[in-house]
Amino acid sequence: MPLEERHIALIRAAAPYAAIDPEKFSALYDRLVDLNSKINVTSVTDPAGASLRHFADSLSLIKTGLFEKATLCLDVGCGGGFPGLPLALALPGLSVTMLDATKKKTDALKETCELLGISNVAPLCGRAEELSLPGGAQRERYPLVFSRALARLDVLCELCLPFVSVGGHFIAMKGRDFKEELKEAKSAIALLGGETVRIEDVSLSPGVFDRIPIDEAERAEANDFASSGRALVVIKKRRPTPAAYPRAFAKIKKKPL
Ligand code: SAH
Numbered sequence: 001m002p003l004e005e006r007h008i009a010l011i012r013a014a015a016p017y018a019a020i021d022p023e024k025f026s027a028l029y030d031r032l033v034d035l036n037s038k039i040n041v042t043s044v045t046d047p048a049g050a051s052l053r054h055f056a057d058s059l060s061l062i063k064t065g066l067f068e069k070a071t072l073c074l075d076v077g078c079g080g081g082f083p084g085l086p087l088a089l090a091l092p093g094l095s096v097t098m099l100d101a102t103k104k105k106t107d108a109l110k111e112t113c114e115l116l117g118i119s120n121v122a123p124l125c126g127r128a129e130e131l132s133l134p135g136g137a138q139r140e141r142y143p144l145v146f147s148r149a150l151a152r153l154d155v156l157c158e159l160c161l162p163f164v165s166v167g168g169h170f171i172a173m174k175g176r177d178f179k180e181e182l183k184e185a186k187s188a189i190a191l192l193g194g195e196t197v198r199i200e201d202v203s204l205s206p207g208v209f210d211r212i213p214i215d216e217a218e219r220a221e222a223n224d225f226a227s228s229g230r231a232l233v234v235i236k237k238r239r240p241t242p243a244a245y246p247r248a249f250a251k252i253k254k255k256p257l
Contacts, residue, residue, distance in 0.1 A: 002026040007051040009212045010222060014056035014204060017063055018090045024116065025055055028085060031112050039104055041080025048218040052225040057173070058083030059090055060202040061146055064234055066169055067091055070144040074099060076128050076160050077150035081109055083173065088121045097142070099124045099131065129246040132162035140240065143168035153178075153185035153233065154256035158246045161192040164237040170194065176229030188257035193239040200232040 003026040011020055032054070033045050044053045061067070061083055071094060075084035078098040088096045098121055100106050106125040113121050124131070124138075131138045145163050147170075150156055156172055164170050174181060182196065189196060204226035214222060246252060 003029045003047050003051060006212055006214050006218075007047045010048060010051045010209060010214070010218075011056045011059070013208050013212060014052055014225070015059035015062070018059040018086075020090065024089050025051075025086070027116050028055070028081075028089065028112075031115060032080065035080065035108055035112070039108060041105070041108075046221075048214060048221050052222060054082050055086045056225075057148075057230065058086035060230065061087060061171055061173070061232065062090070063202060064169075064171060064198075064200050064232060066144055066171070066234075067094065070168075071095060072142055073097070073144035073146065074138075074142040074163055076145060076147040076163070077101070078109065079105060079149070081112060083146060083148050084121065085109075085112065085118070088118055089116075092120060095120050095122065097122045097124050099126065099128060101125070101127045127249065128159040128163075129249050129252060132159075132246055134243045138163055140165045140237075144171070145169070146171040146173065148173040152256075153181035154188040155252055157185055157188045157192055157194065157235070158252050158257060161189075161194050161235070161237065162241045162246050164194075166193070166237050166240055168237050169197075170235045170237065172233040172235070174231050174233055176231075178231045178233055182233060184256070189235055191242070191257050192245055193237055193241045194235040195238050196233060197236045198234040200234060202230045202232055203227060 008022045075098045078084045078100050084096045084098040103125050106123040109123040142163050145160050160170050209222040
């Protein structure tokens with residue numbers, strides 16, 4: 001079942017700053033549904049839900065303006081392909097490395113790219129805290145790193161900031177609890193060489209979907225998405241991450257910085 005015109009309209013209304021090719025996003029949707037029947041990557045597979053919670057949500061990163069300059073970026077813990085895949089589709093000039101610890105998922109990602117003719121994604125399999133160790137090829141390699149639904153911000157920063165080159169940015173995609181998470185993560189961010197420079201509010205005004213001819217259930221879903229309190233925490237890498245970080249995952253988790 002392809003995406004209908006109204007679903008494409010939902011993505012466009014929610015992410016007006018992104019260029020949406022309906023055929024490509026429809027193909028990505030079909031692939032997501034097919035993949036999910038084989039390996040479980042998401043609980044959201046209805047057309048309106050996937051259009052908003054996966055596609056538009058991923059594209060909201062563009063609102064930071066940081067993609068205008070960056071050409072190389074990293075998605076940490078990409079799972080079924082979010083946010084990296086929609087970004088790669090919308091921004092063909094971007095090179096997106098997509099990292100996940102589960103081989104099944106990075107293999108599926110490779111297959112998705114072959115099926116959809118996506119040539120600007122490089123799947124990478126491994127654990128974040130191992131690949132970003134000092135001396136490794138991935139350490140401080142990326143001017144732009146982002147992640148969705150991987151961990152709370154303190155843990156997340158230790159998993160992601162070591163990948164960011166000095167002067168680059170890490171964007172954490174967060175929900176309405178971001179203020180509390182920021183408080184918890186304050187010392188971790190400083191220790192790892194970062195500084196929170198901005199919170200980008202990506203919630204939408206309630207009327208944004210009014211003119212789109214969606215059914216009642218879809219409207220409820222769209223309004224819920226609009227008011228879900230999503231925010232992007234933008235952290236700038238000011239100094240190199242000290243060689244002691246990242247620690248082993250058990251330590252990161254047991255005693256966040
Ligand atoms: N970003 C996706 C998936 C979130 S689920 C989305 O928002 O839909 C978190 C993913 O991170 C899982 O696929 C899991 O395999 C991966 N993951 C968890 N810990 C990791 C680690 N230490 N290094 C790399 N990937 C990790």
